[in-house]
Amino acid sequence: MAEGELDVEYVAKLVRLRLTPEEAEVFQEQLAHVLQYVNKLSDVDVSGLEAAAHAVPMFNVFREDEARDCFTAGEALQNAPRQANGLFVVTKVVE
Amino acid sequence: MTPRDLPALTISELQPLLRRREVSPREVLEALHARIDEVDPRLGAYLSVNRDTSFAAADAADGTLPLGGIPIAIKDNINVAGESCTCASRILENYRAPYDATVITKLRRAGAVPFGKTNLDEFAMGSSTENSSAGPTRNPWDLTRVAGGSSGGSAAAVAADLAVGALGSDTGGSVRQPAALSGIVGLKPTYGLVSRFGVTAFASSLDQVGPLTKDVRDAALLLNAIAGADPQDSTSLPGPVPDFTEHLGRDIRGLRIGIVKEHALQGIDAQVKAALEQATNHFHSLGAELVEVSLPHTEYAVAVYYVLATAEASANLARFxxxxxxxxxxxxxxxxxxYERxxxxxxGREVKRRIILGTYVLSSGYYDAYYLRAQQVRELIRRDFTRAFEQVDVLLSPTTPAPAWKIGDHEADPLQVYLADIFTVPANLTGICGISVPCGFAEENGTRLPIGLQLLANTRDEQRLLQVAHAYEQTTDWHRLRPPSLAAS
Incomplete structure (x- = not known):
């Protein structure tokens, strides 16, 4: 069933990845192959089973809401690809 | 002893020398630098070695601390303040970590000197360290083969005496598998025993930091340093942490070792199978009781893993x-x-493939069939292990179905590489602990390639896991054998 469904170029758009035509073609074939294998999961009877999101379930881990040290603006900006006046410079969003 | 001998020592051999000041931390670092200069151009284990900062840390090291002055190599997806942290990805080529990961803070607190960042598959996605933007790490036993992955740089560095010990991360076997293929010890702790804060996230419900070392005692010593609850990681396990060296040296008479019935069906290389049979007999001769157990959902583990790991990765990598x-x-x-460019x-290609697959299995219309179903089957796998640990203390298997493959051999067929994770991924899916220990060699055209055995124990049962691994190791010689000379000719 997998080959007909996964459209690599469409999913790549969703995740903001520009693929070359060569990549799209190769990934399409490779991932169809992987999905075909993964489809063996449809053989398993999962009725009534809870989904296990974590290996060791833990819920509602809270910490005290207290002030503590954090990055200075300078530290937060130190890896920015572009910055000015203590701010991140981003690509123009509104025309 | 000459300085040239220092890099070959284990942590527990080096410790007393440093404590008695027979050698200084600086001398150890210099010896490692010399060895790296000599060997690493052909091995590719390190991505960066910052000599100035590590010397400063070495000079300030307190030799009375448990790891006082011991240099530890760090996988390059673990943040060390001021050092680069590339995750072997072009996207983080110039990234400098603004802070220490909790494991680094803890290593420093124990006196260790974080030293050098090691190569990996990009964002830890892979089993061979071939998916690195800096090129592959080569296997010290055969430079034409992979060192395993994704912590291949850490494994090769320890195996070739370019490090006395190292940290890696294990999401589906990424500490245990390269340890097996490189002939050293690799430990994946129980999920949550070691903090993930400051470790670049790949699959958050599966990732766990672990040591790669020359023997089991060293793995226990490093675990002593890095384990423990961390308020910065909400998944870290609360409660006190024991001394993981405490049970080393106790005999294993009467302990029950499980052999998994379903593993016989998994297409294991003949030489790996023979080594494991020999190891099984060895455990029997040490007085352990061998018990056949069943893990009925074994054949689904790899499928579950590649749905969940890629789904989590697609979300984690959205930040880039x-x-x-x-x-x-x-x-x-x-x-x-x-964004797109x-x-x-x-x-790199493997990361792109996994982001696409992970997004697909989470997307509307396919979520139930893939992601939800994989989580449900994960629950079945967990129940299999719960039942097995009612019957046995540890489980024994090979770490990998085959020894190290040739660089480039599986480039076109990612599924082939995924399938080789069959013995390691269940520990990540279920959160239990596991260790790989050297148990022999395969011969391929006159070259010896290491084979590892894997022991698995229940969550928080590291003491027993290490006890059994140590009992095997100390009555065999495999861990003492080193790769052929790698010095430039």
């Missing part, structure tokens, strides 16, 4: 957008162009 850190494509035309130029 070229805005706050990392590379940004030059002269973007608009925001979409900015930044990520296309920044990520």
């Amino acid at each position: 957008d070229g805005v706050r850190y990392g590379q940004r494509a030059a002269n973007p035309q608009n925001l979409l162009d900015h 930044t990520r296309a130029e920044g990520f």
Whole structure:
């Protein structure tokens, strides 16, 4: 069933990845192959089973809401690809 | 002893020398640097070695601490303040960590000197360290073969005496598998025993940091340093942490070792199978009771893993957008162009494949069939292990179905590589602990290739896991054998 469904170029758009035509073609074939294998999961009877999101379930881990040290603006900006006046410079969003 | 001998020592051999000041931390570092200069150009274990900062840390080291003055190599997806942290990805080529990961803070507190960042598959996605933007790490036993992955740099560095010990991360076997293929010890602790804070996230419900070392005692010593609850990681396990060396040296008479019935069906290389049979007999001769157990959902583990790991990865890697850190494509035309080209130029092929697969299995219409179902089957796998640990103390298997493969052999067929994770992924899916220990060699055209056995124990049962691994190791010689000379000819 997998080959007909996964459209690599469409999913790549969703995740903001520009693929070359060569990549799209190769990934399409490779991932169809992987999905075909993964489809063996449809053989398993999962009725009534809870989904296990974590290996060791833990819920509602809270910490005290207290002030503590954090990055200075300078530290937060130190890896920015572009910055000015203590701010991140981003690509123009509104025309 | 000459300085040239220092890099070959274990942590527990080096410790007393440093404590008695027979050698200084600086001498140890210098010896490692010399060895790296000599060997690493042909091995590719390190991505960066910052000599100035490690010397400063070495000079300040307190030899009375448990790891006082011991240099530890760090996988390059673990943040060390001031050092680069590339995750072997172009997108983080110029990234400098602004802070220490909790494991680094803890190593420093124990006196260790974080030293050098090791190669990996990009964002830890892979089993061979071939998916590195810096090129592959080679296997010290055969330079034409992979060192395993994704912590291949850490494994090769320890195996070739370019490090006395190292940290890696294990999401589906990424500590245990390269340890097995490189002939050393690799430990994946119970999920949550070691903090993930400051470790670049790949699959958050599976990732766990673990040591790669020359023997089992060293793995226990490193675990002593890095384990423990961390308020910065909400998944870290609360409660006190024992001394993991405490049970080393106790005999294993009467302990029950499980052999998994379903593993016989998994297509294991003949030489690996023979080594494991020999190891099984050895455990029997040490007085352990061998018990056959069943893990009925074994054959689904790899499928479950590649759905969940890629789904989590697709979400975790969304942060790499070229805005706050990392590379940004030059002269973007608009925001979409900015995102699409930044990520296309920044990520390698395996990372792209996994982001696409992970997004697909989470997408509307396919979520139930893939992601939800994989989580449900994960629950079945967990129940299998719960039942097995009612019957046995540890489980024994090979770490990998085959020894190290040739570099480039599986490039076109990712599924082939995924399938080789069959013995390691269940520990990540279920959160239990596991260790790989050297148990023999395969011969391929006159070259010896290491084989590892894997022991698995229940959550928080590291003491027993290490006890059994140590009992085997100390009555065999495999861990003492070193790769052929790698010095430049």
